[in-house]
Amino acid sequence: MEHLERCAWVLRGTLVRSAVRRYLPWALAASMLAGSLLKELSPLPESYLSNKRNVLNVYFVKVAWGWTFCLLLPFIALTNYHLTGKAGLVLRRLSTLLVGTAIWYVCTAIFSNIEHYTGSCYQSPALEGERKEHQSKQQCHGEGGFWHGFDISGHSFLLTFCALMIVEEMAVLHEVKTDRNHCLHAAITTLVVALGFLTFIWVWMFLCTAVYFHNLSQKVFGTLFGLLGWYGTYGCWYLKSFSPGLPPQSSSLNLKQDTYKK
Structure with missing residues (x-):
């Protein structure tokens, strides 16, 4: 447990800072552009991480x-x-996960439709021999063809959105104080470590997507959707009273407004 607490302490000190919430979106956008340029101008050699499996x-x-x-x-x-002792407030805050699920579902459906309506079926990955008799990706793949359309990067979208959402929710740790001998302390510590490592995985795989997969425009749109999903909720809607709200913090609304004004 001692090692777990040390790990949680490091992760809290890294991810809970307001500077991380302020600059992580910019860092993700910049790394996506840098990785995409590297992929186009000087591709990295294939590696284990370039294998989709x-x-x-x-x-x-x-x-x-x-x-x-x-x-x-x-x-x-x-x-x-x-922090609040109010079940109603907890349920209200948990609705952020329903909102996130809706954002994930709608965006992935949009991406799928865009790929469908902009795509065609070909006989080979080199886009040779268009097979006009196959009008959908599923039908094309079922007949051994290769579907090519504008494939917005779902990874860029989802990894951006998930990483930013976790960092936003972990801001509540500024206010959480628990007795080390209480089972709640162990549970929260374990979750902090798990969420911290998950965030690093999302950021790392976002970078791998930038340097190995998709073209620049597909990653730009994917990342943009992720940023809009995050900012539209935590940066705008959740500041309103008729929303799931922000994580409970001292003067949370004022702090949040200051964060996005800087």
């Missing part, structure tokens, strides 16, 4: 929202109830 991609990134949802659910419930 790598462990992090298959078991984490492919289900990124599932991981984020499942870890934020108990974290928000425990920390918010510990």
Whole structure:
């Protein structure tokens, strides 16, 4: 438990700072552009991480929202109830996960439709021999063809949104004080470590996406959707009274408004 607490202390000191919430969106956007330029001008040699079947991609990134949802659910419930003692407020704050689910679902549906309506089926990855008889991606793949359309990077979108959402919710740790001998302390410490490592995985895989996959425009749109999903909620809507609200903090509304004004 001592090692876990040390790890949680380091992660809290790293991810809970207001500077991280302020500059992480800019850092993600800049790294996406830098990685994309590197991919276009001086591609890196293939590696384990450039293989879509790598462990992090298959078991984490492919289900990124599932991981984020499942870890934020108990974290928000425990920390918010510990600070407020109000079940109604906790349920209201947990609705942020429903909002996040809606954003994930709508955006991925939009991406899929864009790829469908801009795509065509070909006989080979080199886009040779268009097969006009196949009018959908599923039908094309089912017949051994290769579908090519404008494929907005779902990874860029989801990893951006998930990382920023976790960092926003972890801001509540500024206010959380627990007895080290209480089971709540162990639970929150474990969740802090899990969420911290998850955030680093999301950022790392975002960088891998930037340097190995998709073209620049596809990653720009994907990252932009992720940033808009985050800012539209935590930067705008959650500041209003008719919303799930922000994580409970001392003068949270004023602090949040100051953060986005800087």
